[in-house]
Amino acid sequence: MISSTANSRVKHVVQLREKGRERKKKGVFLAEGIRMFQETPVSRIRELYMEETLAERPQTEDFSEKIEACRQAGIFVETVSSEVMKKMADTMSPQGVLVVAEMFAYQPEELIREAVKRREQEGRDPLFLLLEDVQDPGNLGTMIRTAEGAGADGIFMTEGCVDVYNPKTIRSTMGSLYRMPFVCGASLLEVTALLKREKITTYAAHLKGEKFFHEIDYHGGSAFLIGNEGNGLREETADLADTYLKIPMEGKLESLNAAMAAGLLMYQSRYGGADSAWH
Structure with missing residues (x-):
């Protein structure tokens, strides 16, 4: 002892x-x-x-x-x-x-290839999260946990994100860390190019969005860009998106918590769509 x-x-x-x-x-x-x-x-x-x-x-x-x-x-x-x-x-x-x-070691190409294979063999649309400079360990852990619940295929995080192996992040995942594949230090420019090649649409919540998130048809596959809690996405990162979307806000709020927004988008993509019951 x-x-x-x-x-x-x-x-x-x-x-x-x-x-x-x-x-x-x-x-x-x-x-x-x-x-x-x-x-x-x-x-x-x-x-x-x-x-x-x-x-x-x-x-x-x-x-x-x-x-x-x-x-x-x-x-x-x-x-x-x-x-x-x-x-x-x-x-x-x-x-x-x-x-x-x-620690885990996943490659972007591997995660996307496996998701595309499931789309071809099972008809299951790919679903990814792309995180830029998320700083709160609890938020990151919650996103990983929620991604598992929503049936996501993987998460890509930039170098500026909080350490996924931070003890607080680990606890927040409630074990999902072991089942949800992720890539740390990812280049979102390279990842979005890989997604585009496989016809997986990349979305960013943005004030310029023409449609609300529940009005979009997500068939074919989705990847959602989520930015820093305080500053959101950098403009050059938002420009990587194929489509801008909006999350409706009432009251005086400008935006939702990053983990909450990620959860809404993933679940709508997986279980909703343009003809869903969300309203």
């Missing part, structure tokens, strides 16, 4: 929690809590830490089997004191489980 906060492994975990550069350098990130542990594929777990009080309590069969699977896979599994867990964890009240997991 690790009982000292001066332990080298503990110090390394703290570095991974606090420094995005360290996470990127090592190719790993932290996932915290019982649910996130259960969601993390064994094949991606590199280290597993359990608080001693949790390790001593009776656990569900699924939890115990997952722990045993980690041991059988040769993963480093260790119990730690409550003090050490508090030092390593990002939350004020940690649930007693923390994993060091391997």
